[in-house]
Amino acid sequence: MKGRPLVVFAVCWLCGSGLACALTGWTLFWGVLGAIACLPFLFGWIGLRGWSALLLIASLIGGAVHWEWNEARNVSSLPEVTHMAVEELDGYAATLHATLDSDVRIDGDRADFQILLASFEPLGEGQSGTDSEILQLPAKKERLMVQVRLAEEEEQQVAAEWRRGDAITLTGSLALPGEARNFGGFDYRNYLKTQYIHWLFKVKGASSVTATSPEGVGQFNILRWNDLVRNQLGSAVDRLFSEPHAGYMKGLIIGMASDIDPDMYGQFSQLGLTHILAISGTHVAVYVASLLLLMSWLRLTRETSLTIVLLLIPAYVLLSGGSPSVIRAGIMSMIGLYMARGGLARDGLQMISAAALIMMWWNPYFLLSVSFQLSFLVTAGLMIYMPLINRLFNGWPKAIAATASVTVTAQLISFPVTILYFNQFSLLSFVANFLLVSLISAVVLPLGTVALLLSFLWMPLAKPLAWVAILLNKLTFVSVEWMNSLPGFVLIWATPSLLWIAAYYAVLYVLLYLLHRGKGEMRHALNVEGDTVPLIHASRELRLVEAVQPGVIVTPTGNQGRSDQVRSDNSGSMTTLSASIAWPEYTSAFTARGAGYYGSERMSLLHKGLCGLLILILVAGLGWAYRTPQPPGTGVVQFLDIGQGDSTLITTPGGKHILVDGGGTVHFGNQDSWKIRRDPYEVGAKVVVPLLKKRGIHRLDAVILTHADQDHAGGLQAVLEQIPVERFMFNGTTSGKDNFEKLLDTAVERHIPLYAIQQGMSYAPDAETTLHFISPDLDHSLSEGGRLPVSEHQNHDSVVFLLDMAGASLLFTGDMDAAAEQNLLYMIQDGSLAASFKQERDSFSLSSSTRAAVDVLKVAHHGSKTSSTEAWLQYWNAQSAVISAGANNTYGHPNPGVLERLEAVGSQIYRTDQMGEIQMRIKDGKIDVRQKLIVDEL
Numbered sequence: 001m002k003g004r005p006l007v008v009f010a011v012c013w014l015c016g017s018g019l020a021c022a023l024t025g026w027t028l029f030w031g032v033l034g035a036i037a038c039l040p041f042l043f044g045w046i047g048l049r050g051w052s053a054l055l056l057i058a059s060l061i062g063g064a065v066h067w068e069w070n071e072a073r074n075v076s077s078l079p080e081v082t083h084m085a086v087e088e089l090d091g092y093a094a095t096l097h098a099t100l101d102s103d104v105r106i107d108g109d110r111a112d113f114q115i116l117l118a119s120f121e122p123l124g125e126g127q128s129g130t131d132s133e134i135l136q137l138p139a140k141k142e143r144l145m146v147q148v149r150l151a152e153e154e155e156q157q158v159a160a161e162w163r164r165g166d167a168i169t170l171t172g173s174l175a176l177p178g179e180a181r182n183f184g185g186f187d188y189r190n191y192l193k194t195q196y197i198h199w200l201f202k203v204k205g206a207s208s209v210t211a212t213s214p215e216g217v218g219q220f221n222i223l224r225w226n227d228l229v230r231n232q233l234g235s236a237v238d239r240l241f242s243e244p245h246a247g248y249m250k251g252l253i254i255g256m257a258s259d260i261d262p263d264m265y266g267q268f269s270q271l272g273l274t275h276i277l278a279i280s281g282t283h284v285a286v287y288v289a290s291l292l293l294l295m296s297w298l299r300l301t302r303e304t305s306l307t308i309v310l311l312l313i314p315a316y317v318l319l320s321g322g323s324p325s326v327i328r329a330g331i332m333s334m335i336g337l338y339m340a341r342g343g344l345a346r347d348g349l350q351m352i353s354a355a356a357l358i359m360m361w362w363n364p365y366f367l368l369s370v371s372f373q374l375s376f377l378v379t380a381g382l383m384i385y386m387p388l389i390n391r392l393f394n395g396w397p398k399a400i401a402a403t404a405s406v407t408v409t410a411q412l413i414s415f416p417v418t419i420l421y422f423n424q425f426s427l428l429s430f431v432a433n434f435l436l437v438s439l440i441s442a443v444v445l446p447l448g449t450v451a452l453l454l455s456f457l458w459m460p461l462a463k464p465l466a467w468v469a470i471l472l473n474k475l476t477f478v479s480v481e482w483m484n485s486l487p488g489f490v491l492i493w494a495t496p497s498l499l500w501i502a503a504y505y506a507v508l509y510v511l512l513y514l515l516h517r518g519k520g521e522m523r524h525a526l527n528v529e530g531d532t533v534p535l536i537h538a539s540r541e542l543r544l545v546e547a548v549q550p551g552v553i554v555t556p557t558g559n560q561g562r563s564d565q566v567r568s569d570n571s572g573s574m575t576t577l578s579a580s581i582a583w584p585e586y587t588s589a590f591t592a593r594g595a596g597y598y599g600s601e602r603m604s605l606l607h608k609g610l611c612g613l614l615i616l617i618l619v620a621g622l623g624w625a626y627r628t629p630q631p632p633g634t635g636v637v638q639f640l641d642i643g644q645g646d647s648t649l650i651t652t653p654g655g656k657h658i659l660v661d662g663g664g665t666v667h668f669g670n671q672d673s674w675k676i677r678r679d680p681y682e683v684g685a686k687v688v689v690p691l692l693k694k695r696g697i698h699r700l701d702a703v704i705l706t707h708a709d710q711d712h713a714g715g716l717q718a719v720l721e722q723i724p725v726e727r728f729m730f731n732g733t734t735s736g737k738d739n740f741e742k743l744l745d746t747a748v749e750r751h752i753p754l755y756a757i758q759q760g761m762s763y764a765p766d767a768e769t770t771l772h773f774i775s776p777d778l779d780h781s782l783s784e785g786g787r788l789p790v791s792e793h794q795n796h797d798s799v800v801f802l803l804d805m806a807g808a809s810l811l812f813t814g815d816m817d818a819a820a821e822q823n824l825l826y827m828i829q830d831g832s833l834a835a836s837f838k839q840e841r842d843s844f845s846l847s848s849s850t851r852a853a854v855d856v857l858k859v860a861h862h863g864s865k866t867s868s869t870e871a872w873l874q875y876w877n878a879q880s881a882v883i884s885a886g887a888n889n890t891y892g893h894p895n896p897g898v899l900e901r902l903e904a905v906g907s908q909i910y911r912t913d914q915m916g917e918i919q920m921r922i923k924d925g926k927i928d929v930r931q932k933l934i935v936d937e938l
Helices: 005-022 025-046 051-073 078-082 155-160 188-193 216-220 222-240 245-253 262-270 281-297 302-319 324-341 348-362 364-368 370-384 386-393 398-421 429-455 459-485 498-525 538-548 592-626 683-694 716-722 738-749 818-830 870-876 896-904
Strands: 093-100 105-107 110-122 142-149 167-175 197-204 209-212 424-426 490-492 552-555 565-568 574-576 635-639 648-651 657-660 702-704 728-730 754-756 762-766 769-775 800-805 808-812 856-858 880-883 908-911 918-923 926-931
Touching: 005 025, 005 051, 005 348, 005 364, 025 051, 051 348, 051 364, 078 110, 105 155, 142 167, 188 197, 216 222, 222 245, 222 302, 222 429, 222 459, 245 429, 245 459, 262 459, 281 302, 281 324, 281 429, 302 324, 324 348, 324 370, 348 364, 348 370, 364 370, 370 386, 370 398, 386 398, 386 498, 398 424, 398 429, 398 498, 424 429, 429 459, 498 592, 635 800, 683 716, 702 716, 716 738, 738 754, 769 818, 818 870, 870 896, 896 908
Parallel strands: 142 197, 657 702, 702 728, 728 754, 808 856, 856 880, 880 908
Antiparallel strands: 093 110, 093 167, 105 110, 110 142, 167 197, 167 209, 424 490, 552 565, 565 574, 635 648, 635 918, 648 657, 762 769, 769 800, 800 808, 918 926
């Protein structure tokens, strides 16, 4: 690293930015101070001192200061301009005058784009857009994300005519972006902040938007023309290919990943193949190589060719969408071409460091981009780690060895980042990348690109190439689907710490380095291939030979299959000396031949010991990261915030995982086909499953569905498809709806045992946990044809159970109604409910003479007025009550009367609509509660 100052400078800058991102205030100050205190160890390792050391300290501080300076500028100006608090602006109606600053994405009944706000016209009560004051923004315009809900199908075409650079007027309302409402959940507000966006602007109907094309200089907006060209290329791909090939090829050739079929994208993602669907360094390399080949055909000089290609690279970066990975590849390519034109030596690590510094200076938030992180890590990893891995494939055919080396290196380097963000890794990822990446990048990508270009000249000439690409695509899709169908290869990982990731890279490098050196030394010492050893340190080698045989002069001849020649000045005779003299520190006490044998044996033992130790450390580290994090002997009940619905994850002290309900997105009535989005929001796939994966839930020991309503059952479809489940428990009835029938069919297809819950049943997942089911009391006999009985009163027939765990008791009630509560109270009074239990609970007696007491009551039906009667709440006398309801839901949940009754019995109320996710950690009967959102005391 001493000869690569830019590399060390870039690393220090990135570390400073990372510290500023993770820490604030005085913690940042002490963090930077601690990092500076550690730098002398780095300086000693790379041999730096004086001004060079001060420069690196300045780099570390500079990265932190630059981040903080950018953070201080990245604030919304609307509160200052309008003299209104953020809370007052949220939901405030206004008319905005702005410039459209992105392409318009239309998906179903919604159009999304970004604007640069110029002026703000409040529309308060009683005001119109003509008599209210227009507030001008400062010179620096504010960026907003606009969401237009289209009212009619014809409005899709209207929205498609809006272009970047248009002067645009919109009437709607401001909204704060949603924040993370679950621990570890996606934070849309923070994400938009990295795009310098602080507000959403919601518009109803395209009629509320007026767009005017720019005039004069504004017509020559390069980004506007770039959008137009990209759209034309996308339309050409649509004419060449049918779906799903069109969306796939648009992602592969143009970088339009949003048009890829979501199911297909999920299939590729599971195998770690999503990098194929995004423009990356491979695409830039193919582009540059193709242009250079074209220049050579045109008989242009080398300097002219390099200059033209260098100038054309920015055009390709823009045309491909300008993702961080393609920007990185573009900058590196331009630097490389410039240095090649000037005849300068090129160093990949120096070039990638320069690219990182340029990008971080332009936008420090690149540091938080997954694309940025993967692109730089994999590229740098190929430079650093691949030379060490190449030696492991020496015996393979060269073409296969090269592909294998790149694949293994890329997979090993990307693995920590993959599990950090996606929490899963397929063991078949190595095979999939080895078999498919070369096919796609070397054959399908060029075929599709040439077909696309030819389609603008003569479509009949392009069709045959497109047909071949489609056949190869079908082969790819079938291969991906088949590999994903194989069970047991997808591993779910909890989110690792940054310290673990750093340790992984360090241990992996040292292990590969030792394997590399050890294999090379053994081969030379035993003269397996007869290679000669270059005598770099000739003086040390000469001293060794003189110690063995005074007067001998070493003359290397360096050809494969020939030994080094040794000539004696005294006799002139020729003798052979083993190549092991390259390691005098192990051979100084022996003859040349004997030294090679015994020194290599000692070296081999040392290497084997160190490598074995590092392998154990690496395996132990992987095992530690794979485990599900959990405090020992502690049960955790996690009431997830999934909007209007229910979903609770129970982790027992013994490490068993039980999911109660899975939420679900409710759709009212039949939706027009044009309104259906390509990737519709579904709470199970977007919230529940990602949270389970982030928490390292490898399998669910039980899924309990309280009843078949969509807001409880809908999200379980994604759960059953992506998470292994041991058993599925429900009330033994069906709603008769297609969605629920599909859910049961999925359980049967995946060989998940189904259990129809009856009153009196119990389930004990471990020694400290028992679930006592006290409802429903139904006849579970099958109807004619072996079908489940259909219940039209799913709320009334909800599964109700009492959870005894780690000395605490929690009552789960589903959506039971007042009638069901009354029936249970009657059964308790006449003793029939207590008699139905095989074992009576020790914590309390279900009898009419005593009143039960539970620690936590999961309030029925989201706090609806149809449940939680006074008699019910008084009987259970819960210390705490949890209400799962969506923020600002249209049902008015929870009902004020229910809240009053809960307060009357002295229950501490927790609400997901106000507090986000609520977690209860239980140990020895004590319950510690934490909530995701901080709520001011009312």
